[in-house]
Amino acid sequence: MKIVIINYGAGNIQSIKFAIQRIGFEAILSDDVNEILAADKVIFPGVGEASSAMQKLKASGLDQLIPKLKQPVLGICLGMQLMCKATEEGATKGLGIFDVDVIKFSDKVKVPQIGWNQIKDLKTDLFKGVSEQEYIYLVHSFYAPKCEETIATTEYDLAYSAALKKDNFYGTQFHPEKSSSVGEKILLNFLNM
Template identity: 75%
Template sequence: MKIVIINYGAGNIQSIMFAIERLGYKAILSNNPEEILAADKVIFPGVGEASSAMEKLIESGLDCLIPNLKQPVLGICLGMQLMCQSSEEGNTKGLGIFDVDVVKFTSNVKVPQMGWNQIYNLKSDLFREIPENEFMYLVHSFYAPSCPEAIATTHYDVEYASALHKNNFYGTQFHPEKSGDIGEKILGNFLNI
């Protein structure tokens, strides 16, 4: 299986590489459109600020490539947020894959939300054999509100979509690669889709 992690200068790449290796696979890092198109599975990571990450995607032409991919694609953290219509962070236009706008947590809670929180209302093959209310590791100040494309929910000030799915596209707000055995199981489920 050919697994490509999109390398556009805004990813938390090493921990994803190691998690995939622990599952018995090898991944390559690439921003080469031909390599990405030829992959069986694509992982779209993201760490940092939305508008500067989006600028990097536009500079490399990946903003046009990613929404047209046909194989399973997993966006992680900022990767998932960039797959939405827009983000309040830097007033950023997203890739428009998921039909939801990313918004900032209110001042009622400490931001970023950093640490472990539960996921529930689990749907889709991404969560095959994953029990409800498992704890996942999250670091974020912005979130996708609950919407029809939500396949997992988390509560922090509000209930929000901690995972999304539409067609061949999946996204997790949490970091499966930093969420222990259950997170690795979710990554393994993605690789088996």
């Protein structure tokens, strides 16, 4: 199986690569269009600030490529947020895959939210064998509200989307690569699709 982690200069791509190795697979890091198109599975990571990350995607033409991919694609953290219509962070227009806008947590709570949260309302095979209320690891200041494409929720100030799905596109606000055995199970489910 050919697994490509999109390398566009915005992500903790090594920790994702190591997590994939721990579950018995190898992934390559690439920003090459042909290599991404030839992949069986694509992972779209992201850590950092939305507007600069989107500029990097546009500079390489990946903003045009990603929404057209036909194989299973998993966006992680900022990657998921960039797959949405827009984000309040840097007033950034997203890739428009998920029909929801990403917004900032209210001033009532400390941001970024850092740490372990429980997930629930689990839907789709991405969560096959994962129990309700399992703990996952998050680091973020912006979130996608619950919407039709929500396939898991978590809470911080309010209930919001922990994961999204539309067609062949999946997104997790949490970091499966840092979420212990539960995260590895979710990555394995994605790779087995």
